[in-house]
Amino acid sequence: MTQTLRFDSLLVHGGLEPGPAGATAVPIVQSSSFAYHSAEDLEDVFRGRAVGQVYTRLGNPTTEALERRLALLEGGGAAIATASGMAAITTAVLTILRAGDEILSSSSLFGGTFSLFRDTLSNYGITTRFADPLDLDGFRNAITERTRLLFVETVGNPKLDVPDVPALARIAHDAGLPILVDSTVTSPYLADGVRLEADILAYSTSKYINGTGTTIGGAIIDRGVFNWDSPKFPHFAQFHKKYRSFAFTARARKLVHKDVGACAAPFNSYLLTEGVQTLALRMERHCSNALELARFLKSHPKVAWVRYPGLEDSPHHAVATRLYGGRYGGLLAFGTGDKASAFSVINRLKLAKNLANIGDAKTLVIHPASTICADYNAEDKGLMGVTEDMVRVSTGIEDCLDIIDDFKQALDAA
Numbered sequence: 396m397t398q399t400l401r402f403d404s405l406l407v408h409g410g411l412e413p414g415p416a417g418a419t420a421v422p423i424v425q426s427s428s429f430a431y432h433s434a435e436d437l438e439d440v441f442r443g444r445a446v447g448q449v450y451t452r453l454g455n456p457t458t459e460a461l462e463r464r465l466a467l468l469e470g471g472g473a474a475i476a477t478a479s480g481m482a483a484i485t486t487a488v489l490t491i492l493r494a495g496d497e498i499l500s501s502s503s504l505f506g507g508t509f510s511l512f513r514d515t516l517s518n519y520g521i522t523t524r525f526a527d528p529l530d531l532d533g534f535r536n537a538i539t540e541r542t543r544l545l546f547v548e549t550v551g552n553p554k555l556d557v558p559d560v561p562a563l564a565r566i567a568h569d570a571g572l573p574i575l576v577d578s579t580v581t582s583p584y585l586a587d588g589v590r591l592e593a594d595i596l597a598y599s600t601s602k603y604i605n606g607t608g609t610t611i612g613g614a615i616i617d618r619g620v621f622n623w624d625s626p627k628f629p630h631f632a633q634f635h636k637k638y639r640s641f642a643f644t645a646r647a648r649k650l651v652h653k654d655v656g657a658c659a660a661p662f663n664s665y666l667l668t669e670g671v672q673t674l675a676l677r678m679e680r681h682c683s684n685a686l687e688l689a690r691f692l693k694s695h696p697k698v699a700w701v702r703y704p705g706l707e708d709s710p711h712h713a714v715a716t717r718l719y720g721g722r723y724g725g726l727l728a729f730g731t732g733d734k735a736s737a738f739s740v741i742n743r744l745k746l747a748k749n750l751a752n753i754g755d756a757k758t759l760v761i762h763p764a765s766t767i768c769a770d771y772n773a774e775d776k777g778l779m780g781v782t783e784d785m786v787r788v789s790t791g792i793e794d795c796l797d798i799i800d801d802f803k804q805a806l807d808a809a
């Protein structure tokens with residue numbers, strides 16, 4: 396019955412099956428393995444002749460409940476919950492590409508993904524070309540014979556640019572390639588996989604899905620829409636034969652996810668299933684608070700610039716309005732002219748926490764150039780939109796007036 400519910404109801408009921416003794420919260424099945432009465436029964440599960448749990452690295456009832464819910468939130472398909480957002484992206488990419496293959500990625504990326512693509516995967520023969528996701532012709536022209544995947548973030552973190560993801564998806568599909576979308580910053584609440592025309596999504600659930608900064612997690616959602624029966628993907632042939640449009644999930648589950656072992660812990664899956672229930676309410680508040688804060692910051696004489704797609708003079712306003720229905724997320728950035736004044740503002744904030752995360756109920760700030768992007772040179776920082784005077788804000792769900800008061804007192808005194 397949950398298939399027919401609307402999004403906000405799916406957040407609460409999606410994928411939940413009746414629990415023991417009428418429990419309505421998903422039970423935490425904190426067990427490494429699952430016992431079978433006979434050797435024949437266990438053999439049947441291993442051979443795929445019967446459905447059942449074997450070992451929590453491969454699957455777990457608590458994690459499966461989360462997976463069912465997350466898949467429904469993207470408009471349907473199959474989901475794999477992972478230990479972190481980076482585990483989700485790594486697992487998805489290793490499932491699709493082999494040595495010698497190339498990723499065509501947006502150049503506006505979260506630093507961890509940039510490092511995975513440029514520094515880590517290149518050691519194993521998977522190379523990445525980076526292109527500006529706002530330049531559609533440039534992106535199309537960057538596809539080569541070796542390209543096997545397009546990758547983009549819905550809103551670049553921390554650059555806060557807003558690519559036209561469905562247009563990029565069409566470029567991928569015209570070339571017979573899948574697109575992998577990281578929708579961490581927007582969450583399925585602003586746009587689901589159907590609206591984005593994504594084939595696969597891989598994102599961090601540590602942020603808005605969890606919502607309270609308690610849990611690290613990630614998810615891969617396979618919408619089951621890409622045709623893997625292609626000479627570009629001979630390694631999918633055996634999976635396509637048996638699992639058709641869900642060949643990606645089959646290959647991920649039977650090989651990469653199982654072998655890499657970056658599985659979700661049952662207790663984390665429980666926290667995420669609880670947390671996601673309030674996603675709609677939280678996102679509305681994140682979005683409205685961020686817009687109000689952006690407007691306030693714009694009016695403050697000590698603020699040199701403000702980046703937020705919700706501001707009408709943002710170059711990303713039109714695309715963001717079209718794709719995300721007039722909501723622009725909780726992330727914004729501003730500059731104060733130089734590093735010293737940015738530090739001075741951060742040090743004077745009382746309510747906002749100075750830490751490396753986004754998507755918490757609490758308002759968070761960070762100085763990206765000296766922290767999450769400290770390892771990158773000036774050119775790479777430029778690609779990521781990071782300047783020395785930049786403060787990134789993940790606007791929380793507190794009373795907006797308290798957030799603005801906090802930034803006002805910090806800026807006035809800085």
Ligand SMILES: Cc1ncc(COP(=O)(O)O)c(C=O)c1O
Nearest residue numbers: 479480481505552579599601612
């Ligand atoms: C856009 C984006 N993708 C992926 C990740 C990685 O997620 P995790 O920290 O859960 O591994 C992050 C983390 O900040 C992120 O912002």
